[in-house]
Amino acid sequence: MNEQLDLFAITTPPSPVQAAAGVAPPAPPxxxxxxxxxxxxGHTLFVEAGAGSGKTTAxxxxxxxxxxxxxxxxxxxxxxxxEKAAAELRHRVxxxxxxxxxxxDEPAERAQAARDALVDLDxxxxxxxxxxxxxxxxEFPVEAELPPRFTVLDEVQSATAFHxxxxxxxxxxxxxxxxxxxxxxxQYDKFGVERGVRRMADxxxxxxxxxxxxVGSTLPAPVDDVAWRSKLERACAAIAAFxxxxxxxxxxxxxxxxxxxxxxxxxPFGQLLRMAENWRTLTFARKGNAAVWKKFHGxxxxxxxxREALAALASTAGxxxxxxxxxxRLTLGALLRDFTLRSVDExxxxxxxxxxxxxxxxxxxxxxxxxxxxxLHRRYTHLLLDEFQDTDPIQLELAVRITxxxxxQPASWEQLVPLPGRLTVxxxxxxxxxRFRRADIGQFLRARDQLGATTAHLVANFRSASPVIEWVNxxxxxxxxxxxxxxxxxxxxxxxxxxxxxxxxVTVLGATPHDDLGRAAADRKSAV
Numbered sequence: 001m002n003e004q005l006d007l008f009a010i011t012t013p014p015s016p017v018q019a020a021a022g023v024a025p026p027a028p029p030x031x032x033x034x035x036x037x038x039x040x041x042g043h044t045l046f047v048e049a050g051a052g053s054g055k056t057t058a059x060x061x062x063x064x065x066x067x068x069x070x071x072x073x074x075x076x077x078x079x080x081x082x083e084k085a086a087a088e089l090r091h092r093v094x095x096x097x098x099x100x101x102x103x104x105d106e107p108a109e110r111a112q113a114a115r116d117a118l119v120d121l122d123x124x125x126x127x128x129x130x131x132x133x134x135x136x137x138x139e140f141p142v143e144a145e146l147p148p149r150f151t152v153l154d155e156v157q158s159a160t161a162f163h164x165x166x167x168x169x170x171x172x173x174x175x176x177x178x179x180x181x182x183x184x185x186x187q188y189d190k191f192g193v194e195r196g197v198r199r200m201a202d203x204x205x206x207x208x209x210x211x212x213x214x215v216g217s218t219l220p221a222p223v224d225d226v227a228w229r230s231k232l233e234r235a236c237a238a239i240a241a242f243x244x245x246x247x248x249x250x251x252x253x254x255x256x257x258x259x260x261x262x263x264x265x266x267x268p269f270g271q272l273l274r275m276a277e278n279w280r281t282l283t284f285a286r287k288g289n290a291a292v293w294k295k296f297h298g299x300x301x302x303x304x305x306x307r308e309a310l311a312a313l314a315s316t317a318g319x320x321x322x323x324x325x326x327x328x329r330l331t332l333g334a335l336l337r338d339f340t341l342r343s344v345d346e347x348x349x350x351x352x353x354x355x356x357x358x359x360x361x362x363x364x365x366x367x368x369x370x371x372x373x374x375x376l377h378r379r380y381t382h383l384l385l386d387e388f389q390d391t392d393p394i395q396l397e398l399a400v401r402i403t404x405x406x407x408x409q410p411a412s413w414e415q416l417v418p419l420p421g422r423l424t425v426x427x428x429x430x431x432x433x434x435r436f437r438r439a440d441i442g443q444f445l446r447a448r449d450q451l452g453a454t455t456a457h458l459v460a461n462f463r464s465a466s467p468v469i470e471w472v473n474x475x476x477x478x479x480x481x482x483x484x485x486x487x488x489x490x491x492x493x494x495x496x497x498x499x500x501x502x503x504x505x506v507t508v509l510g511a512t513p514h515d516d517l518g519r520a521a522a523d524r525k526s527a528v
Contacts, residue, residue, distance in 0.1 A: 083131075089386070165339075
């Protein structure tokens with residue numbers, strides 16, 4: 001395998017002087033880690049690759065070396081973040097295999113392995129996580145309890161279907177007399193029947209597997225508003241008992257709350273909620289003029305007692321609304337849980353799946369069916385996960401269940417360890433941005449220990465000259481510090497490009513706007 005180091009190693013591009021003199025460029029400072037990625041085929045690897053570190057080239061080298069060592073390309077699953085990234089990875093693998101098949105430097109057996117891989121490359125499992133999950137379900141639809149010819153809805157189709165289902169759900173809710181209390185609970189604070197409930201439904205839809213695990217199906221008991229009416233009435237009456245100085249701004253407050261006290265008991269539930277919402281936000285710390293109150297009452301104690309009465313009402317109203325919000329949350333949770341899971345079952349029966357369905361059904365299939373695990377373990381002998389920091393944690397569970405010993409797997413996949421050499425994970429936690437994809441930095445950091453993997457750090461940066469890298473390291477080393485499972489430590493980059501520009505490399509523009517610059521759209525139009 002040593003000859004592969006020269007074939008796939010990433011090196012610094014030669015300078016004009018080096019090129020003219022025929023001098024070989026220096027190896028990057030992390031060459032040992034790169035050699036491990038491309039040649040350490042028997043290792044389970046956890047690769048942390050900094051920005052501009054050439055990780056794709058390293059991955060291509062590992063895939064190519066696996067093929068040249070005798071692994072069929074169809075047995076290597078390379079899972080990337082986007083379809084564009086998958087197309088680029090496939091293209092670059094094709095280039096390297098073509099070079100190995102036709103270059104004349106490889107032994108006949110290895111060249112033939114490259115040629116065989118080129119024939120099968122278009123059918124190789126190189127793609128997104130959703131594409132890989134669809135491939136698994138397509139191979140075992142009956143075991144996954146799916147129609148053999150299931151389809152996958154695109155984003156527009158999914159959105160349209162969800163809108164129709166939710167509209168029917170909402171209409172049924174509003175037509176039900178028993179839902180009047182829930183409607184009032186949704187309306188009093190502008191949560192909104194349509195906006196707030198739709199927002200919850202969207203979240204349930206996108207994370208329906210978590211809904212199944214975490215949201216209860218039992219409707220909560222209604223808050224005893226009779227008891228709370230009594231408490232609110234007493235709190236209003238306590239304020240009404242005060243006599244405010246006629247020349248103070250609070251002069252009308254006691255009589256105002258005397259009227260409130262008489263209304264609380266008979267107020268409709270929705271009106272009671274709105275009254276409590278107004279009282280919950282009462283300000284009381286600076287109510288009343290201390291000198292005026294002291295002169296009127298002849299004591300310093302009257303105004304503080306008045307303020308305490310206002311504070312007691314605000315606290316009572318807040319406690320009441322907290323319980324009401326819990327009732328709203330749990331009621332909507334139970335109703336939307338049923339709506340969401342019924343929708344999932346309808347999609348499964350109809351064979352019209354959405355993207356998230358693919359992941360969850362594939363995970364359930366692997367967790368429940370040992371025969372399927374054995375077949376996938378035999379078929380996919382090597383898995384490579386790219387951009388791991390930005391993908392759904394389901395990805396890691398799928399990969400671990402396939403690459404670990406398939407028999408007698410526990411219910412908790414986190415107890416599993418991949419067999420040596422079968423799994424390679426690549427990512428950079430500092431670049432995690434897609435929280436909406438359920439990316440979990442804590443999971444990323446824990447995975448380093450769980451997988452029993454050898455860690456390789458790709459820190460050489462091939463994009464920027466050393467002054468840029470020095471500035472980035474100085475700045476980011478100050479801003480990024482390890483914080484439990486929330487923030488990883490900063491791993492300094494190392495410039496792989498020698499030299500710099502005399503005119504300076506880094507310019508910090510600052511916060512002052514440049515009003516003298518034209519707009520990009522106008523510049524593009526004039527260029528045409």
